[in-house]
Amino acid sequence: MPSPFMYASPEQVMRDRADYARKGIARGRAIVALEYSAGILFLAENPSATLHKVSEIYDRIAFAGVGKYDEYERLRILGIRQADLKGYAYAREDVTARALANLYSQVLGEMFTAAFKPFEVEILVAEVGDPGQESQLYRVMYDGVMTDEEGFVALGGQEEALSAFLGERYQPMPELAAAIRLGVEALRNVGESEMSAEQVEAAVLDRSLTRRKFRRLRAADIEGALSA
């Protein structure tokens, strides 16, 4: 006998999907990004030294993802493809974070409404500006909602607690070491309070670098900043 037709209102379906995605994201570890004097700093609690949450997309653009690894990894590669395709077909300066964030917003929005299950990820696309120009931080949620952030941004499970913590303490344009200290303090506050430098994944978009502005920081760099 065929199963009877069950009605669920669109509101209910969307709510269920959002709950599902949020639960998945909450299981993962958080990321914070902070603007500092020379660019943008990314920090994440990450026990793996090789499976990254933060990575390079293009000259001045970086990507950070929280949630389900295979899903944000797909989105990362999609972004690199799109950026390299555009830079190859036109010119390097035509690749922008805004266009990439828009692409992610479209993809995630479509997955949220049309796919079998929504992606359990949140994405950050950041672009460091030239001296005197503003940097850009775009956050894209699991349902495609995109926001433009300023100063600092937190993603992932403990996002609200992190945002509250940073909101009270963040002063615009700290030096790198001060930004590292604040970011690590925030992560320790919501997660592993004994988190060591080796457990921190850290990277910067540093506008003083020549073409490719993305650089990973080593545990020693973190150690140095924390003990200063």
Place this chain on the structure above:
Amino acid sequence: MSDWNARSDAARLPSSFTDFLRTERPDLLPSPIGGVGVPIEATTILALRFREGVLMAGDRRATAGMAIAQSDIEKVFPTDSHSAVAISGAPGPAIEIVRLFQTELEYYEKVEGEVLSLAGKANHLSRLIRGNFPAALQGLIVVPLFGGYDSRAGDGRIYSYDVTGGAYKETDYYATGSGGQHAKNTLKRLWTRAEDIDADAALRMAVEALADAAEEDAATAGPDLVHRIYPTVYSITGDGVNEIAGGDVETVSRTVMEARGARAGDRGPS
């Protein structure tokens, strides 16, 4: 996201930008279109190993038949942090191939999180040159030289190519293009052992070789002291790819050309 198919992704090379273009945007691949009329040609390029790595140089002339098409063209291009390509032959398709090659190397590095091996880079360039073969048959030949520093092995290496894309590892030095044979003869005479050649000596050899090629080959330009146009020279070492400053190339070029002037001696104008 419909292009995400695990099986087809494994069959192509998911870390290859060229493969991605081939399936998704073949119109953006360098197209091997045959030549009509007189093709423009970029002429003499060379590479030699020295103590710290590899030095690559090219003259600055492009010709179209008997005409000089450009007198300050660049023929050496950094392709990533530790490799560079020099081009001879038709500059149009050559520059397109170099751009795709540069994108490929960076794409691979970003996707995989580590750089392609030096042999991997050289083999990939083979594929790109082979793709140009139909155009080569119609006159638009592209023959590159590839040089890089192998961070894993800790040494510099040179690869030469033929029009079919065949890649050949060169142990000491190599030169190609219309004046390549003459430049190679000079390098054969001057080159001793990589360990004995420092960066200054390598630069001097490169300029001597290009000056000799220019004296024998009408399509190659020597150092142009009048217009102050000098060979493009890059060094590739453990520290990365660095262009030798124009001032340094100028100084060496003056020394080389003055030594030749002195050899003409008191003979007087002829």
